[in-house]
Amino acid sequence: MTEKNSTAPAIAVEDLWQVFGENAASVLRDARGTGDDHALAETLKGKNLIPAVRAANFEVKSGELFVIMGLSGSGKSTLIRCISRLIEPTAGSVHIDGEDILKASEKRLIDLRRNKLGMVFQHFGLFPHMTVADNVGFPLKMQGAGKAERRKRAFEVLDLVGLTGREDAYPRNLSGGQRQRVGIARSLAVNPDIWFLDEPFSALDPLIRRQLQDEFLNIQATLKKSIVFITHDIQEALKLADRIAIMRDGEVVQIGTPEDIVLRPVDDYVREFTRDVPKGRHACVESVMLDQVPEAMPDDPKLRVGMTLSTALEKCMDLYEPVPVWDAAGNMVGAVHPAELAAALHVDDGTGTDCE
Template sequence: MGDDTRADQPAISCRGVWQVFGPNAKSKLKAALAASGGESQSAADTLREDGLIPAVQDATFDVKRGELFVIMGLSGSGKSTIVRCISRLIEPTGGAIDIDGQSILDASKAQMIELRRRKLGMVFQHFGLFPHMSVAENVAFPLKMQGQGKRDRLKRAHEVIGLVGLEGRETAYPRELSGGQRQRVGIARSLAVNPDIWFLDEPFSALDPLIRRQLQDEFIKIQATLKKSIIFITHDIAEALKIADRIAIMRDGRIVQIGTPTEIVLKPVDDYVREFSKDVVKGRHARISSVLRPLSEAPDNMPDDPGIRQDMTLEEALAACISLYQPVPVHDADGKIIGVVHPSDLSAALQVDEA
């Protein structure tokens, strides 16, 4: 993999990726696609009737450099399978996957090993810690695979262990740690080689809610400094909305919607997506821009200016103007008025799907 990567090139690019489980999956997929004229849904139905399991159907998306891309879906929707295809822990049945513009499906076994040693990091739902190794040995494991000397790799391990806040537990064994601490080790291990691309497969799902929130906050902090290109798998919509730059929602192996958190919450493409966002407090995730009206609609006289800014969430904005009945101005970061918002629009937006 060369370093001649352009800044605008996506870190990861998936084009029509299929993962079909069952005997002779490859040829059967080809046949089904040919029969359906490339139409993926009917091809998947054909495969299902044939007794095969299309776990991922025609997945197409890009992950930009430094982007935190969340794949969200219920268990069995194929989200973990996608990430395993991209890391080639399993062989995709069809499609194309590029990492930094290089096709990884054409990479040899040795190239793949090299790629994993240098460029990829992965965190697992149940941590995947080696029970016979201490914390430091676990974290240093990828470096050992690179062939680094013991002293160097333990030094680097120590650094990363510090990054996740586990200083002093280097000689402990996984069995002596709490769930939250174990996942910190998992995160440290995946960061040991300083990878460009970071896969996290439901990293916080096995943790208690309190610990989960704490780790999410720390994760956001770590990402703010490291700026990795990330694919983050979760089944928790609140988690997805909290951390994501963009979210892909999966159902039965298909990606049904890709969008920013606001788009997902306020413009769900179908009932399935709507069902997810039903339980979230929309005001916390949608921004004011979604209900912004142009300045031309402003009344001549706006008596009140509660100081609403464009980047406020609906909830924050509503709190500021809850007692008002007239449209109020909305400012951008510099304080310039860029539009107006009607308080009744705010409450209406929050009510949208409750009925």
């Protein structure tokens, strides 16, 4: 077994390709060097091959929540299946804690999936004849753990996902959100170092989805796993991610923090994703600070580094007095405090008041 290298990223993906079609590996190998990656992809398409992932390069830091997003068909789900080796990549390398898993034997892959890698998918895949606790403890059963040990660990992770008291229920007795919680708990039962999640909340109603996002962030704050999370929802990506990779036609077109994606999109494709995103909730005051500090600043709302623009605006508005509101006939009908105007524009999405 390869020793973990503390200086290595949790995941390192280098020049990864996934091409579907007959003789894809040999055609790709022969076509390499004939042009840039875009020209190469066009060459492959001309040979009736489908380049689902094109020359992907990125790293996931230890403890980082790395979100991959894109439209349907962009290659994001194929990419996570290549990284976890649920499908065999056509070319490239994937290192997990320094180990190239594309060279791992079938036995080693089984060991990794049982002990190191956790996976959650959109479809829950629960065993209908098993109780919630038995479903959660099933990966431990595959490791050879005894019934008492499995049940104890199941109770621990079910408490973590907010399902205490439902241990002996069956999946048919649970709501969709509760079943997804069971799926998350099952993936955590073996305490994996690395967690893959492929659109785990996309089939849920918006309210349940937001609740699970909040719970997921709480779990991550406690466990600090290295996570690759797939979504097509920009709001979900911005809420959850430490960094985001945007995909288009199998290619990673931009990687950056939520602030980078919102304020500094590399092209119109990324810009379109963030067009309706309230910039003030994801950008911080440093992004608009003056280069030179004026000598006279009588007002001090106590802004600080890391504060979002929305929160900073609310604090600035607190310094001012209420102002009148007039009707169409010129009559004063009321008053409003500027801070209330600012607060009305700030939607609380659970991401807090800081950019971090």
